[in-house]
Amino acid sequence: MVVQTDVILSTVAQELSVSEDDLLKQALRSILERHLRQVQAEISLICSRYGVSGVEEMEARYRNGTLEEADSWRDWQRLDHLEYKRERLLKLLEDLR
Numbered sequence: 001m002v003v004q005t006d007v008i009l010s011t012v013a014q015e016l017s018v019s020e021d022d023l024l025k026q027a028l029r030s031i032l033e034r035h036l037r038q039v040q041a042e043i044s045l046i047c048s049r050y051g052v053s054g055v056e057e058m059e060a061r062y063r064n065g066t067l068e069e070a071d072s073w074r075d076w077q078r079l080d081h082l083e084y085k086r087e088r089l090l091k092l093l094e095d096l097r
Contacts, residue, residue: 009023009024025096028096029093029096032089032092032093032096033093035089036086036089036090036093039082039085039086039089040086042078042082043079043082043083043086046075046078046079046082047079049075050067050072050075054079054083055076055079055080055083058072058076058079059076062076
């Protein structure tokens, strides 16, 4: 499998007239950006559902009693996870530069 992947990488890089390293970086960037768009879309959906800008504002609404935890705690957990994932993806993208 590794040998076949190396051959494909070499062939595609040659066909596109780019180095294998550049091709790998471009591919990784594309994959990370696609995942980042998916994460951001889900974050936006949850935030718009509750009229908040993020997990911190959602927590503030819990504290001041303008948001019922019983109906939204799963979304809060998901939003917290997604915001963490977004930061990780952004860091990985930055590392590729």
